[in-house]
Every structure is written in C-alpha cells, then in structure tokens.
Amino acid sequence: MSTESVEPIIKIRDLHFTYNPQSETPIHALKGIDLDVYRGDYLVIIGHNGSGKSTLAKNLNALLRPIEGDVWVEGMNTRHLASTLAIRSTVGMVFQSPDNQIVATVVEEDVAFGPENLGVPEDELRERVAWALGVVGMLEHHRRAPHRLSAGQKQRVAIAGVMAMKPDVLVLDEATSMLDPSGRRDVLAAVRTLNDEGVTVIAITHFMHEAIEGNRVVVMDAGQVVLEGSPRQVFARVEELRDLQLDVPQTTELAYLLNRRDQTFPPDLLLVDEVADEIEKRVSRRAGS
Amino acid sequence: MSDGPFIWLNDLHHVYLRGTPLEVTALRGVSLEIHRGESVGIIGRTGSGKSTVVQHFNGLIRPREPGKVVVDGQDLSDPRVDVRRVRQKIGLVFQYPEQQLFERLVGDDIAFGPKKLGMERAERRERVKWAMEVVGLDFEAFKDRPTFSLSGGEMRKVALAGVLALQPEVLILDESTSGLDPRSRKEFLDRMLALHSGHELTLVFVSPSMEDMAELVDRIYVMDDGRVVMSGTTREVFSQPERLREHGLGVPQVTEVAHALIARGIRVGQVPVTVDEGVAEAWRILNS
Amino acid sequence: MEDFELLRHITIGQYLPGDSVVHRLDPRTKLSVFLFITLAVTFSLSYTANIVLLLVTLWLVLFSGISLRYIFSAVKPALPIIIVLAILQLLFYGDAYTPYGMTTQTLFQWGWIHVTNGSVQLVIVSALRFVELLFLTSLLTNTTTLTGITHGMADMLRPFSRIGLPAHELSLVATIALRFVPLLAEQLEVIMKAQASRGADIAHRGKLQFVTTARQVAVLIVPLFIDAFRRAEDLILAMEARCYVGGRGRSSFVRLRFGRIDYVAYACGLFFSVAMLVFRKRFPF
Numbered sequence: 001m002s003t004e005s006v007e008p009i010i011k012i013r014d015l016h017f018t019y020n021p022q023s024e025t026p027i028h029a030l031k032g033i034d035l036d037v038y039r040g041d042y043l044v045i046i047g048h049n050g051s052g053k054s055t056l057a058k059n060l061n062a063l064l065r066p067i068e069g070d071v072w073v074e075g076m077n078t079r080h081l082a083s084t085l086a087i088r089s090t091v092g093m094v095f096q097s098p099d100n101q102i103v104a105t106v107v108e109e110d111v112a113f114g115p116e117n118l119g120v121p122e123d124e125l126r127e128r129v130a131w132a133l134g135v136v137g138m139l140e141h142h143r144r145a146p147h148r149l150s151a152g153q154k155q156r157v158a159i160a161g162v163m164a165m166k167p168d169v170l171v172l173d174e175a176t177s178m179l180d181p182s183g184r185r186d187v188l189a190a191v192r193t194l195n196d197e198g199v200t201v202i203a204i205t206h207f208m209h210e211a212i213e214g215n216r217v218v219v220m221d222a223g224q225v226v227l228e229g230s231p232r233q234v235f236a237r238v239e240e241l242r243d244l245q246l247d248v249p250q251t252t253e254l255a256y257l258l259n260r261r262d263q264t265f266p267p268d269l270l271l272v273d274e275v276a277d278e279i280e281k282r283v284s285r286r287a288g289s
Numbered sequence: 290m291s292d293g294p295f296i297w298l299n300d301l302h303h304v305y306l307r308g309t310p311l312e313v314t315a316l317r318g319v320s321l322e323i324h325r326g327e328s329v330g331i332i333g334r335t336g337s338g339k340s341t342v343v344q345h346f347n348g349l350i351r352p353r354e355p356g357k358v359v360v361d362g363q364d365l366s367d368p369r370v371d372v373r374r375v376r377q378k379i380g381l382v383f384q385y386p387e388q389q390l391f392e393r394l395v396g397d398d399i400a401f402g403p404k405k406l407g408m409e410r411a412e413r414r415e416r417v418k419w420a421m422e423v424v425g426l427d428f429e430a431f432k433d434r435p436t437f438s439l440s441g442g443e444m445r446k447v448a449l450a451g452v453l454a455l456q457p458e459v460l461i462l463d464e465s466t467s468g469l470d471p472r473s474r475k476e477f478l479d480r481m482l483a484l485h486s487g488h489e490l491t492l493v494f495v496s497p498s499m500e501d502m503a504e505l506v507d508r509i510y511v512m513d514d515g516r517v518v519m520s521g522t523t524r525e526v527f528s529q530p531e532r533l534r535e536h537g538l539g540v541p542q543v544t545e546v547a548h549a550l551i552a553r554g555i556r557v558g559q560v561p562v563t564v565d566e567g568v569a570e571a572w573r574i575l576n577s
Numbered sequence: 578m579e580d581f582e583l584l585r586h587i588t589i590g591q592y593l594p595g596d597s598v599v600h601r602l603d604p605r606t607k608l609s610v611f612l613f614i615t616l617a618v619t620f621s622l623s624y625t626a627n628i629v630l631l632l633v634t635l636w637l638v639l640f641s642g643i644s645l646r647y648i649f650s651a652v653k654p655a656l657p658i659i660i661v662l663a664i665l666q667l668l669f670y671g672d673a674y675t676p677y678g679m680t681t682q683t684l685f686q687w688g689w690i691h692v693t694n695g696s697v698q699l700v701i702v703s704a705l706r707f708v709e710l711l712f713l714t715s716l717l718t719n720t721t722t723l724t725g726i727t728h729g730m731a732d733m734l735r736p737f738s739r740i741g742l743p744a745h746e747l748s749l750v751a752t753i754a755l756r757f758v759p760l761l762a763e764q765l766e767v768i769m770k771a772q773a774s775r776g777a778d779i780a781h782r783g784k785l786q787f788v789t790t791a792r793q794v795a796v797l798i799v800p801l802f803i804d805a806f807r808r809a810e811d812l813i814l815a816m817e818a819r820c821y822v823g824g825r826g827r828s829s830f831v832r833l834r835f836g837r838i839d840y841v842a843y844a845c846g847l848f849f850s851v852a853m854l855v856f857r858k859r860f861p862f
Contacts, residue, residue: 103815245471381771
C-alpha cells in the first residue's frame with residue numbers, strides 16, 4: 001500500500017459563514033466546517049433546509065467567501081479574487097431550478113455559454129458542446145428550444161453546460177429537488193456516468209435514497225457536520241438520523257428494526273436485494289435444519 | 290343526504306391550446322369519482338394528465354362534450370353554475386403554492402379568500418386564526434409579519450392557510466410537498482391526515498411519486514398518457530409493481546422487498562406497503 | 578367560458594417557417610436591407626416613389642410566401658384609429674402641408690376645414706407608407722427566428738464594442754428576455770389559476786381583459802414580479818458560476834456566414850434604396 005498522502009482536490013478548514021453579518025439578525029449558516037474531498041469522490045451532503053448545505057456548496061466555487069476559515073480548490077484559495085475564474089472553471093455547479101439556469105434559446109447555444117466565457121476557440125467549442133451533450137444523453141436535442149424540454153432534460157442540459165467547461169468537480173446543489181422520479185433517475189444516471197469517467201461529484205440533496213449513489217456521505221445540521229462515513233456506515237446510525245428527523249431508506253429501517261428483535265440480523269443493509277437475500281438465507285437455513 | 294359521489298367525472302377529454310400549432314391532448318376519456326370523507330390519491334408521471342383532471346374539479350377547466358363533471362349535484366357543463374361557490378367547496382392547492390402570495394402582510398393574504406366570500410371583518414379574523422392554527426403558524430406572532438420575509442416553508446404554510454380559510458369540503462393537494470425536506474414533508478402530511486380524520490375533510494392527493502401515498506390514501510387512481518390505467522385500494526395497486534413500472538412509477542422499497550421474496554419462492558402473506566407492515570411480515574416469515 | 582391559456586395569445590415575432598430565399602438569407606442581410614428600404618420609405622413623399630416602393634415590398638412579401646391576410650389581420654384592431662386620424666389629416670392639414678410636385682390648391686373650405694390637394698396627398702402617401710412599413714416588418718420578423726435576429730444584431734453591433742458599446746451585454750439581454758417571456762406567461766397562467774381557485778375574479782373575457790381594477794392587478798402582478806426577480810437571482814448565480822464576466826474575451830459558438838444569395842440581396846437592397854433616395858425629388862408626381 002502506498003504511503004504517499006494524496007492531496008485532496010478540495011480542502012476546507014474551519015469554514016464559518018454568516019449571512020447579513022452587520023444586521024440585527026445575522027444568520028450563522030456555517031459554524032466551523034472541516035472537510036476534504038478527494039479526486040474521484042462521489043460525496044453526498046445531506047441535511048434539512050437550513051442546515052447550511054447550500055451555503056457550503058456556494059463556498060466551493062467562490063460564489064460565497066468564508067467569513068472565517070479557508071477553502072482551497074486545487075491549491076487555490078477562494079478568498080483570492082484573481083483565482084475566481086480558475087476556481088469556477090474547476091468546480092462547476094448545477095442549481096435547483098431547471099429553467100432558471102438556461103440562458104439561451106437553443107440547447108447547443110446554452111451549452112456553449114460557459115466555454116464561450118472562457119474564450120475557448122471556435123472548433124474546440126463545437127467539440128466540447130457535442131461531447132458534453134453526448135455524455136448526458138441529450139445530443140439528439142441539440143437544436144431544440146429549452147422551453148420544450150422536460151424538467152429532467154433541462155437539468156441534463158444544465159449539467160452539459162457546466163461540463164463543457166471541463167471542470168474537475170461537479171457540484172449539484174439540490175439539482176433533483178424539482179424533478180419527478182423519472183427525471184431524477186435520468187439525472188442521476190448522467191452524473192454516475194460522469195463520476196465513472198473521473199469527475200469528482202459533490203451532490204447536495206435531502207433525498208436519502210440518493211445518498212446510496214455516493215462513496216461518502218456527510219450529514220449536516222445547524223451549520224455543522226454531524227455524521228460522516230460511507231453510506232452504509234451513516235445509514236446504520238438509524239437512531240441518530242431519526243433524531244435529526246432525517247429519513248433512512250426503507251430497507252435500512254427494515255433491517256434495523258429486525259435487528260432490534262433479533263441481534264443476529266445485520267442492521268446496515270441498504271439495497272432491496274440485500275434484505276431479500278438475508279431473509280431468504282435465514283428461511284432456507286431453518287427449512288434445512 | 291345523497292349517497293352518490295361528491296365529485297363525479299365521466300369520459301373527460303381535454304386538449305390544451307386547441308386549434309393552434311401547439312395543441313396537446315391532455316385527457317383521453319377519464320372517469321373517476323370521489324366520495325365524501327375519502328382520502329384518494331391520483332398518481333402518474335409528469336404529463337399523465339393528473340393536474341388537468343383536478344383542475345376540472347373546481348371548474349378552472351370546464352368539461353367539453355361528451356365529458357361530464359358533476360360536483361355536489363351540480364353539472365359543471367351548465368354555464369349558469371356559480372363557479373365561485375364550487376371553488377369554496379373544493380379547495381385546490383397548487384404546486385409551490387407560496388408563489389400565489391401577494392399581500393404585504395401574512396394575515397391579509399390568508400384573509401383574501403374569506404374576503405372574496407363576502408365575510409365581515411370579525412368572521413374573517415376567526416377564519417384566519419383557525420386556518421393558521423391548522424397549519425401551525427402562531428396567529429399573534431405571524432399575522433402582521435411581512436409575507437415575503439418568511440422562510441420558504443413558512444410561506445408555504447401561509448399559502449395553504451389561505452385555501453383552508455375558505456373551509457372547503459374537499460381539499461386537493463397538487464404536488465404540494467414538492468421541494469420540502471423530509472422533516473417538513475412529514476409535518477405537512479401529518480397535518481393533512483389530522484384534518485382528514487378530525488375535520489372530516491375529503492382529501493385528494495396528486496403526486497408523481499409513491500412515497501407519500503401508502504400512509505395517506507385509501508384508494509388510488511393511476512394515470513398515464515391522459516387515461517386512468519389502474520385503480521383500486523392502495524394495497525391492490527401496490528401489489529402490481531410491474532404494471533406500475535410500465536407507467537413510469539415505482540413502489541415503496543418495502544413492497545419491493547416483498548416482491549423480491551416472492552420471486553425467490555418465499556410465500557408472503559399480505560404485501561406490506563409501510564415499513565411497520567414490512568417488519569411484521571418479515572418477522573412472521575422468519576419465525577414460521 | 579373562462580380561458581386561462583395565455584400562450585395562445587403570445588405569438589411574439591410570429592416566425593412562420595418556410596423555404597423561400599428570404600427565409601434562407603442571413604439575418605444580418607435582412608436587418609440591413611430592412612434598414613435601407615425603411616430609410617428610403619421615410620424620405621419618399623411623392624406618389625410615384627410610393628407606388629414603386631409599394632410594388633417592390635408587396636412583391637417581396639409574396640415572394641417569401643407570407644400570407645397577406647395574416648399580415649393585415651395584425652392591423653385590424655388599429656384600423657379605427659388609423660381611419661380617424663386619416664380623416665382629421667384630410668380635413669385640417671390643408672394649410673400645413675405643401676404637396677410634392679404641385680402648388681397648393683384648395684379643394685374645399687368651410688370654417689376650420691381646409692381640404693387641399695396637399696392634404697389629400699398627405700393622407701394617401703401616409704397610407705401607402707404605412708403599408709410599406711408593415712410589409713417590411715413582416716418580411717423581417719416572419720421569415721427570421723427571434724434567435725436569428727438577436728444573433729444578427731449582436732454581430733452587427735460587435736464592431737461598436739471597440740468604442741465602448743456593450744454589444745454582447747445588450748444582445749444577451751435580448752436573448753434572456755426571449756428565453757423568459759414564455760416562462761413568465763406560463764407562470765402568470767398558474768398564478769391566475771391559483772388566485773381564481775381562492776375566489777379571485779379572474780374571468781378571461783376575450784383578448785386579455787382579465788383585470789378590471791387596480792386591486793385585481795396586484796393579485797396577479799405582485800406574485801409575477803416576485804417570480805421574475807427570483808428567476809433573475811437564480812440566473813445571475815448560474816451565469817457567475819459559468820464564468821460570465823461581460824463581453825470581453827468571449828469567443829462565439831454561433832457563426833453567421835454569408836452565402837451568395839446574401840451578397841446579391843444586400844447589393845440589390847442597397848442599390849435600390851440609394852436610387853430612391855437620390856432621385857426622391859426628381860419624380861414627376
């Protein structure tokens with residue numbers, strides 16, 4: 001095993017952020033966050049509205065800057081104004097509203113918007129637009145008016161628009177909140193493809209079942225990180241999640257409650273098949289005995 | 290007292306932007322009924338026509354031949370029907386209802402409906418107070434707050450109160466939990482259930498997803514492509530996950546576990562639709 | 578019957594797809610020729626010039642396959658006003674207007690009413706010019722998508738960015754407006770339905786006459802404005818996240834290219850307009 005330490009692509013140290021710091025009612029949205037994100041991670045950040053997760057997201061690409069603490073993106077500090085464009089082309093962000101991110105009246109022209117801003121030369125522009133639309137599965141719609149697309153399709157166009165800048169990190173700030181289940185499925189599939197190709201993904205969501213997609217889960221509450229680990233590790237802490245009034249996937253809840261009645265039943269199952277297999281195993285064991 | 294359905298739809302068709310190049314057929318012959326005191330779900334993916342259907346319940350869209358809509362004995366094809374009265378009886382809450390807020394102060398916005406019904410100030414105040422209590426907003430604390438200074442969740446409660454203030458007999462919630470986090474969603478649905486059982490409010494839930502349905506409704510209509518494709522009790526509908534998948538819908542995970550067990554040859558009694566039912570059934574299987 | 582379908586009435590730009598040569602011209606050509614001929618129309622005061630211009634623009638409209646009935650249907654609502662104004666001009670402008678190519682001749686006088694050959698000419702020429710402009714505008718907007726027009730204008734304004742004109746910003750404003758108008762129309766429809774559902778008097782009587790008091794306007798306008806501002810805020814964040822910093826240093830995905838027909842059309846339009854302007858005072862009548 002290598003003893004080299006791998007530098008995180010994003011490093012957050014003691015991050016504090018307050019909205020309206022000078023007013024009578026300042027909102028302390030982040031109260032000391034420490035977090036490392038490694039290249040290739042698929043990190044899912046869960047929490048309630050008001051937990052600070054969106055604020056954290058916006059600190060990743062210098063849309064917001066820390067009141068205290070630091071955020072480094074590939075070694076660049078977000079407080080450093082001259083690095084802003086470089087940071088934003090390294091960390092791309094897709095937002096919640098499918099409609100309000102799309103600027104142009106033709107899909108491919110919107111996807112080109114980001115790289116145009118970076119001054120990418122014309123032939124490379126065309127290549128990037130085609131690649132980005134292909135990766136999210138929207139190439140056949142390249143000349144359509146965004147107005148005619150479904151919400152899930154619009155979000156995929158938004159993702160393509162960000163990916164056309166060739167960022168190393170893709171942040172999804174509740175990008176599936178306004179989609180119906182099939183739209184969500186399509187967007188998650190596109191994100192999965194990107195992560196498989198090496199894009200670091202940071203997904204902010206309040207949908208618990210999306211957390212299963214990642215390799216790491218961070219749970220936030222009241223401006224702080226309260227739980228961290230792999231999805232399995234985090235979801236096994238059913239009681240704590242219940243106290244935070246967060247859902248767990250029904251499968252995990254089922255396993256947990258069965259574990260309460262029978263300690264040998266594993267409490268940290270995530271997938272439908274895992275639960276079915278476990279029950280089947282026990283049934284045939286009893287039948288066999 | 291009539292025993293017939295409170296809301297009755299028969300062979301309803303609807304085309305949006307009829308006669309223009311953007312014409313779109315939303316309903317292709319929908320028939321359904323809602324009885325007093327029920328809690329009914331209408332599920333379907335985006336574009337299935339479910340929102341179009343419920344907009345017929347309160348006369349926002351009027352039926353065209355041969356479709357018929359009868360609400361509390363009144364035929365909505367009759368142009369003489371007082372549509373405002375229908376809208377008092379049938380309360381419709383849209384998706385992202387906070388987008389309808391317009392008054393500067395919370396209390397005034399909630400009072401809008403009662404005002405339009407011609408109520409006097411004192412009665413209006415009572416209604417607003419009642420509606421705010423139901424949704425969980427303290428009357429004194431919130432009534433004079435500026436509407437737009439509230440959080441998203443609070444604004445949604447104000448919008449909901451605005452419809453409840455009409456004291457409708459039927460409440461239709463069209464994807465009203467969109468954008469709410471799990472805690473807020475749970476709170477919202479608990480309140481709706483309390484209204485249903487406590488105040489005998491007939492509920493109609495419209496949603497593209499199954500998660501809310503199991504705990505809330507007794508009966509479900511499944512829609513796809515402008516038609517009702519499945520209907521029955523919650524349990525009956527959920528026991529057909531293959532068909533639901535064909536229509537772009539899923540079932541709760543516990544139900545999927547049950548079906549996975551059935552596929553593995555294990556006998557499952559009553560197919561569970563909630564986690565508690567799932568635990569009970571699994572325990573039974575493990576110990577039989 | 579109430580009708581909440583606003584999109585039915587929004588036919589901005591009214592692009593009518595087609596395959597004529599005019600449809601296939603570069604938007605910049607059409608914009609330029611539009612400007613040239615409009616200039617010619619502006620300075621043409623004689624009967625002859627206007628007959629020529631009318632015939633030319635009429636021919637262009639027919640050539641591009643646009644239906645005349647469609648064009649004139651847009652004018653119908655304004656017709657009463659136009660006729661009233663024409664009559665007023667005819668009756669009262671005799672003194673003020675010196676006719677082209679003739680000396681003033683009073684045709685009828687009574688009190689303030691003073692009809693001369695001048696006022697007659699004025700009315701007729703005004704009507705002709707109105708129709709010519711109508712045809713020209715149709716030629717531009719019915720054969721070109723709004724997106725095309727925005728790109729054309731952006732391209733034509735680009736040289737001026739060197740002297741400080743925020744060309745890209747302006748064209749982006751136009752594009753964003755185009756993008757969001759249908760969304761706001763839909764949002765208005767939703768708001769109307771939501772307010773109607775809680776008892777507001779929203780009855781759509783014919784052409785967009787769905788509010789009759791200032792109070793009712795607030796019910797619709799306040800939520801709509803708030804929605805528009807919210808969208809704007811979201812869009813700003815998204816644009817910043819995609820590194821938008823204004824027009825400097827941007828490349829362009831859209832490349833308008835002139836074809837042979839563009840050079841021909843441009844040359845003809847320019848030549849024709851220059852001729853009309855140079856000879857404007859030399860026509861017989």
